[in-house]
Amino acid sequence: MEANMGSSDVDVDGDYVHLEPIDIITKDVHSLKQIVNDKKEKAKELGKHFGKDTEHVQVDRQGNEGPSPMDFTPSLVSPSCEVSDSDVYVLEGHSFEVNACAWSPTGSLLASGSSDSTARIWEISNGPCISSMHSSPPNVHVLNHFNFSINNESNAVTALAWNEEGELLATGSYEGQASIWRKNGKLEEILKKHTGSIFSLQWNKRGDLLLTGSFDNTAILWDTGTWECKQQFAFHSAPLIFVEFRNNTAFATCSEDKMIYVCSFGESQPVYAFSEHQGEINAIQWDPTGTLLASCSDDSFVKIWSLELGMCLHDLQGHNEAVYTIKWSPTGPGTINPDKQLVLASASGDSTIKLWDAHKGHLLRTLNGHREAVYSIAFSPNGNYLASGSRDRHLHIWSVKDGSILKTYSRGGAIIYHVSWNRENDIVVAGFGNGIVTLIDFRSAVKRLPCTDGGSR
Incomplete structure (x- = not known):
C-alpha cells in the first residue's frame, strides 16, 4: 500500500481516530478513506438520536470528549446543592458513550447500552446502595453485540x-x-x-x-x-x-x-x-391511562392528542428550539399516586424544561438551571421529583412542587444522554458520553444538605 496518505484522502489529525492499527497496515488509501467515511456517517446518525447537536463533539477511543466547555455552575444553583462524592458510585466498563439505561421493574438489576458494542447488566445491591457498593462492587454481565459476520465490526x-x-x-x-x-x-x-x-x-x-x-x-x-x-x-x-x-x-x-x-x-x-407537526417528531408517550398521547418535535411544539376526539387536544407553545423528549408524571387517575395532579414535562434545545397542566393545557412553570440542550428527563416514581441530564454536563434533581433545584451533579465530565430513577425513589442513574454510568443516592444526598434555592419562573 502507499505509505504517504495525502490530506485529500484522509485527514490524519481529524480522521486517524476512526482507524484501527490493523487497517492502516493492511489496507490501501481508498479502503481507508471508505472506512473513515462509513464511521463518520455512523457517528452522525447515532449523534442525531443521542444528542442532536453533537457535530462539534469529538470522542476519542477511550470515550473522552473534547474540547470541553469552560466549567459552569448555573447562577440559580447554590454550591450547597452539589451532591457529595460519598453519595455517588461510578460504574466503569463501557469505553464509548452510554446511549441508554434501564432498571429492571422487579429487582435491583440495571442495564446500560453503549456505542462500544456492548450492553451490561449490573447487579445493584439492595439496602443502603451507595455505601455498600463502595465496599462490595456490583457483579456485571457483559452482553456483546459485535457483528461477527463482518470482521468483528462495531455495532x-x-x-x-x-x-x-x-x-x-x-x-x-x-x-x-x-x-x-x-x-x-x-x-x-x-x-x-x-x-x-x-x-x-x-x-x-x-x-x-x-x-x-x-x-x-x-x-x-x-x-x-x-x-x-x-x-x-x-x-x-x-x-x-x-x-x-x-x-x-x-x-x-x-x-x-x-x-x-x-x-x-x-x-x-x-x-x-x-x-400537524411541522418538523421531525422526536418522542411520543401515552399518559398513564392510555387516553392521551403526547408528542414533541423539532418544530419546538409539544402536542397532546385525544383518541376520544381523534384530534389534537392541546398545542403547547413555549419552547423556542427543538423539543427532544417528553415525560408524563406517574400521577393522576389510574396510577399509584391518584390524588396528585397529572403533569407533562418537556425538555428542549433551548436549555429549559417546562411543566404543563395536561388537562387544561397551561404552562405550570419553566425550570431554568441548565445552560445547554436538555437531552433526558425522568420523574421519580412518587411524582415528587424530576431528574434532568444535559449537554452542559450537569444533572439536576428538581422539586416538581415548586421548581427548585434540590441537588445537582457536575463531576461526570461529559454530556449526559440518559437519566432515570429506580423504583424505590432513592437512586438516580445517569449515562454519560465518556462511557461511565453514575449512581446517585438521592435520599442520602437530600438528608445531608437540604437546599431550597429557586430554579423556576
Missing part, C-alpha cells in the same frame, strides 16, 4: 427494554438486530428482520409481544413465544424514531416524516393518523 447498542417480569432484556442495535437476553446475561434469541437501525423497542405488559421501530421505516410486532414476526407495519415514509404501546395490542409510532400513527395488531391500516 452500537441503541435501545434497551426489560419485560414486565424482569426476566428478559431486549436490546436494539445500530445494525438493525434486536437481541433477547436472560437476566443472567445469556443470549436467548436474535431477531433479524429489520434492515435499518433500531432506536426504540418495548414489551407489552402481558409480555407476549415485543414492538420494535427501525430506520427501515417499519415497526414490527414479534411473538415472544416463537420469536417470529407477527406483523410488520410499513406506513411511514421515513425512519421511525419512537414506538410506544398503548395497551397489549395497540401502539403508536412517530417518524422523521412528521407523522404519528396509532396502530393495532391485526389491522392492515392505522387506526389514527396525526399530521
Whole structure:
C-alpha cells in the first residue's frame, strides 16, 4: 500500500481516530478513506438520536470528549446543592458513550447500552446502595453485540427494554438486530428482520409481544413465544424514531416524516393518523391511562392528542428550539399516586424544561438551571421529583412542587444522554458520553444538605 496518505484522502489529525492499527497496515488509501467515511456517517446518525447537536463533539477511543466547555455552575444553583462524592458510585466498563439505561421493574438489576458494542447488566445491591457498593462492587454481565459476520465490526447498542417480569432484556442495535437476553446475561434469541437501525423497542405488559421501530421505516410486532414476526407495519415514509404501546395490542409510532400513527395488531391500516407537526417528531408517550398521547418535535411544539376526539387536544407553545423528549408524571387517575395532579414535562434545545397542566393545557412553570440542550428527563416514581441530564454536563434533581433545584451533579465530565430513577425513589442513574454510568443516592444526598434555592419562573 502507499505509505504517504495525502490530506485529500484522509485527514490524519481529524480522521486517524476512526482507524484501527490493523487497517492502516493492511489496507490501501481508498479502503481507508471508505472506512473513515462509513464511521463518520455512523457517528452522525447515532449523534442525531443521542444528542442532536453533537457535530462539534469529538470522542476519542477511550470515550473522552473534547474540547470541553469552560466549567459552569448555573447562577440559580447554590454550591450547597452539589451532591457529595460519598453519595455517588461510578460504574466503569463501557469505553464509548452510554446511549441508554434501564432498571429492571422487579429487582435491583440495571442495564446500560453503549456505542462500544456492548450492553451490561449490573447487579445493584439492595439496602443502603451507595455505601455498600463502595465496599462490595456490583457483579456485571457483559452482553456483546459485535457483528461477527463482518470482521468483528462495531455495532452500537441503541435501545434497551426489560419485560414486565424482569426476566428478559431486549436490546436494539445500530445494525438493525434486536437481541433477547436472560437476566443472567445469556443470549436467548436474535431477531433479524429489520434492515435499518433500531432506536426504540418495548414489551407489552402481558409480555407476549415485543414492538420494535427501525430506520427501515417499519415497526414490527414479534411473538415472544416463537420469536417470529407477527406483523410488520410499513406506513411511514421515513425512519421511525419512537414506538410506544398503548395497551397489549395497540401502539403508536412517530417518524422523521412528521407523522404519528396509532396502530393495532391485526389491522392492515392505522387506526389514527396525526399530521400537524411541522418538523421531525422526536418522542411520543401515552399518559398513564392510555387516553392521551403526547408528542414533541423539532418544530419546538409539544402536542397532546385525544383518541376520544381523534384530534389534537392541546398545542403547547413555549419552547423556542427543538423539543427532544417528553415525560408524563406517574400521577393522576389510574396510577399509584391518584390524588396528585397529572403533569407533562418537556425538555428542549433551548436549555429549559417546562411543566404543563395536561388537562387544561397551561404552562405550570419553566425550570431554568441548565445552560445547554436538555437531552433526558425522568420523574421519580412518587411524582415528587424530576431528574434532568444535559449537554452542559450537569444533572439536576428538581422539586416538581415548586421548581427548585434540590441537588445537582457536575463531576461526570461529559454530556449526559440518559437519566432515570429506580423504583424505590432513592437512586438516580445517569449515562454519560465518556462511557461511565453514575449512581446517585438521592435520599442520602437530600438528608445531608437540604437546599431550597429557586430554579423556576
